[in-house]
Amino acid sequence: MNEFVLPLPDDFHIHLRQDQALAFYAQDIAKQFGRVLVMPNTLPPLTSVQSILNYKKAIQEAAPRLETLLSFKIHPQLKLQDLEDFKKIGVLIGKYYPAGATTNSEDGISDLEHIFPVLSMMEDLDIVLSVHGEEPSAFCLDREAAFIPKVQLLTEKFPKLRIVFEHLSSAKAVQAVLDMPDTVAATITVHHLTMTLDDLIGENLMPHHFCKPIVKTPEDREAIRQAAFSGNKKFFFGSDSAPHLKEKKESFCGAAGIYSAPVILPILMQEFEKEDKLNRLANFVAGFGADFYGIARSTQSIRLIRKEWQVPLQIHGVVPLAAGQTLQWSLA
């Protein structure tokens, strides 16, 4: 098979940044995806109706054919009235960052109970809770597993609240999502599907493979792969593509985040083909996520062809995932 047609996919977790760089990143993802759910951890963060609408406009101007799905950041001063306003402009998610868990999360939440009223209102308004599921006080490789009890607690306290456990990185979290009710789903990235800690520190230190949550053991990766290939509707694609300039990554204190946007579909094609699961790819990138969020599935399509290409070493000053590697699938 030398050609493959997919419904135009959805990326349910992406960082497009801001200012001049935003246009580049939005245009890169628009080459492969029709809709993107943009994360709110800009500086300043997306916490008001006006900031969210301005952000949407900037993306529309840069990439007119890309549909933007909106988010807001949950922060300690959030007012209940804000939630109704967010709902009115069609915001899909409120993003929960534990304080200090990742890039630009210092203004996140340190006490989960503090935001129970917000979560209760989100449950009533049917706004999805998106969680960066890591407990910052735990050892780095155990942070995701340490966060699972919090998600469990949320399912008990707010049984109708829909929750997305973002960017799964551990076998324990995969199992937890399977065990939880259908109100809980999860996103899976290309990098957690393909890499382990060996790709970060096994031989040389590879700063461009550093992200939060950190890539983990072969067993963890295997559990994530099985989840993605399983055809279970709880697991769908979210890239967590998170560009940082080369200098910001190769520095005294390197930033967390992997720029995967330019290589997503070629790598997904390669991985699903390797496991003889190409028949499950359409639902993974263009079906289950839309269903979970309650939006219509994509009606457009995109064609991929078997044609080698070499991933550039840098794109707009950022080192992308798989830089310098030869990939087998290209966009037609």
Ligand code: DOR
């Ligand atoms: O590696 C990451 N980078 N993980 C996140 O959760 C945030 C992201 C970013 O914004 O750079």
Ligand code: ZN
């Ligand atoms: Zn993210």
